Amino acid sequence: MTKTIQFIIRHGKYRHLLFCRRIHQYTVSELFQPLHVRPKDAIVKEESTSLSQKLLVDCGVINCRSNGMFALLPLGQRVITKLMKVIDEEMKLVGAQKMLLPLLTSGQLWRATGRWESTGQELMKVQDRHNKDYVLSPTHEEAITNLVSEVYPLSHRQLPLSLYQITSKFRDEMKPRFGLLRCKEFMMKDLYTFDSSEEAAVTTYNKICGAYDRVFQRIGVPFLKVAGDCGNIGGSFSHEYHYQAAIGEDTLLLCEACGVSTNAELVTNSDDASCDKCGNHMTKTAGIEVGHTFLLGTKYSGPLKASYQNEKGKPELLQMGCYGLGVSRIMAATVEVLSQGDCIRWPWVLAPFKVCLISPKKGSKEASAVSWVAHLADVISSIPGFEDDVIVDDRDTLTIGKRVMKAKEAGYPLIIVVGKAACQDIPLFEVINTKNNDSQILSHKLLSGYLREISREQ
Ligand SMILES: [Zn+2]
Incomplete structure (x- = not known):
C-alpha cells in the first residue's frame, strides 16, 4: 500500500473501514458441498451401507474417494474440529499433553512386541527404498513407548505422564463397510499414560476414564460403558464405550436391574448369561464401539525397555495405560443413532453450523x-x-x-x-x-x- 493511499484511508472518508469488525459470513452458495455424489466405479451394496454413510455422502459432509476411504468435506471437517475441541478441553483438565507422532512406525518395533506377526493382514505394511519395513500405524503403543524409553532417565517426579494425539490411523479391512464406521483410514484420538506403580496406574486409569465419560456426556448421545475384551492390544483390564444401534457389530449384555454391562465376547454362553452383581438375566443389544480404554501394565514397556528412575535412583519398568476414541467414527455413529429418513440430526455440540x-x-x-x-x-x-x-x-x-x-x-x-x-x-x-x-x-x-x-x- 502506498503512503498516499494509507493517508486517505486513515484520514479520509474511508476511515471507518479501519474500525469495522472483520466478520466472514458463511454462505451456502459458496460452500463446497457436492450433493448425492456416488463414486463412479463403486457398486454400492445395500447390506454394506449404513444410514449415516448414505446421509453424510448425500448431504455433502463426506465423500467416498475409494473403497473404505473418505474425504472430509468442509462441513465434515467443521464437525471433526468441534469434536476435537471438546476432547482437547477435557484432556487439558486431566493434565494430558497433546503431541504428534509420525504415521509410519518402524517394523522393527512391531517385531519387538510380537505384533508384526500377531496383528495379521489388517496391518498395513510398507517398505522404503532401502527395503526397510514400516507400519502405517493403526495404533501407537510401540512408537510412544520407544520414544519414552529413549529419553531415559525419566524421573519418578515426572510421573504420571499422559500424552495423546489425534491423527489418521490405518487398517487394511477385508470388507470396508458402513462408511466411516469401518474403513481403511480413519481419525483416532489415542492417549498413553505412564506411571510408577500398578496402584498409581489404576488411579490414572480411573481419572482418564472420568474424562472420557465427560466427553461422551458433552456429546449428549446416550452411551454404554461396558467391561471390554483386551484383544490384540493386551493388558489386564479394559472398558469400551458404545452407542446402541441395530447395525452395531458388537454384542453387549445388559443387566436392566442394576445397570452392569459387558461385551458378550467375555461371556462363554451369551444366550443365558446372568449378572455377576445381582444374578438377574442379562439382555442382548448391539453396539457401535466408539471408545476403548486399556490398563496395559508392562506389556509394552517390558519388551521395549521403557523405564524410569525411582526414589532410590534405580530403574523400574513403567506401568502403562492406553485410551482410544474413534473420532471419525463418533461423528458417523451419532448421526446413525439420531437421524431418521432423509435428514441428518447432529448432537448440538457437533452440528457443523448451529x-x-x-x-x-x-x-x-x-x-x-x-x-x-x-x-x-x-x-x-x-x-x-x-x-x-x-x-x-x-x-x-x-x-x-x-x-x-x-x-x-x-x-x-x-x-x-x-x-x-x-x-x-x-x-x-x-x-x-x-x-x-x-x-x-x-x-x-x-x-x-x-x-x-x-x-x-x-
Ligand atoms: Zn445386575
Missing part, C-alpha cells in the same frame, strides 16, 4: 426484508455459543420452502426464515428447531432471548 438463516426469494414480495439477513447474522454471531456458527442460505433464486428442506436435510439445529412476516411493522421471523420440528414466530428481540436460552440449556 444456525442456518434463509434469505427472502429474489423478486418476491418479501424481497425488501433482505437487509435483515446480514443484521441477524451479525447479532446471532455475537451471542455466546453461536460465534462462527451461522450460515446463510443466500441462494435467492430458490424458494424458501426448498431451502428450508435442504437445511433440514443437512441437520442444522436451528433454521431462521426471513420471509413475508419480516416486512410487517414489527418484523417477525420463523424459527424452526429441527430437534423436535417445533416452529415459532418471533420478533427480533424475542429471537435473541430464545437463542440465548437454547444455548444455556445445552
